[in-house]
Amino acid sequence: MARLKKRLTKRTSKKSTNKISGELTEMNCKKCDRLVYNVDSNAISVLCTRCTTLLVGAPKEKIQRVKSNKPRGWAFLAKYIHEDGTVYFRGVEQPKLKDTLKPTDLKKLGEKRKKTSEKNKKIKEERKIKREKQLVKEHKKRASIKEKKRKEKIKMLKG
Numbered sequence: 001m002a003r004l005k006k007r008l009t010k011r012t013s014k015k016s017t018n019k020i021s022g023e024l025t026e027m028n029c030k031k032c033d034r035l036v037y038n039v040d041s042n043a044i045s046v047l048c049t050r051c052t053t054l055l056v057g058a059p060k061e062k063i064q065r066v067k068s069n070k071p072r073g074w075a076f077l078a079k080y081i082h083e084d085g086t087v088y089f090r091g092v093e094q095p096k097l098k099d100t101l102k103p104t105d106l107k108k109l110g111e112k113r114k115k116t117s118e119k120n121k122k123i124k125e126e127r128k129i130k131r132e133k134q135l136v137k138e139h140k141k142r143a144s145i146k147e148k149k150r151k152e153k154i155k156m157l158k159g
């Protein structure tokens with residue numbers, strides 16, 4: 001009986017590996033919606049290389065290499081043109097557009113980012129202050145309602 005079971009599992013596992021038909025298709029990443037190429041046509045969902053790397057944790061070597069020749073967060077830019085003329089849209093290389101656009105001005109990019117981050121910081125602080133004010137206001141309101149109710153109760157008890 002046990003033997004038969006063993007044989008059966010062996011057979012089914014073999015069948016499942018046979019499922020990979022070799023037919024390849026394209027599919028959107030289930031996490032970030034990026035188009036992934038060379039996906040087996042039997043695949044239900046796919047995780048792109050970037051999401052897989054994020055999940056697994058990128059190898060240290062690779063990070064260092066990326067750091068040295070591309071600006072931080074380049075893959076998140078809508079359009080990034082590397083100094084060798086390679087065009088990327090949100091981290092995806094566009095081979096057809098190579099050398100058709102001017103390389104991204106990294107100095108300008110840095111300045112722009114600095115400005116944006118300063119602006120965001122300011123907005124954040126303003127929001128915080130606003131929220132604190134609102135909280136104080138709400139607290140006072142609640143306290144006054146409580147006080148009013150308390151007075152009414154006393155009045156009722158007395159009356």
Ligand SMILES: [Zn+2]
Pocket residue numbers: 029030031032033034047048049050051052
């Ligand atoms: Zn993804």
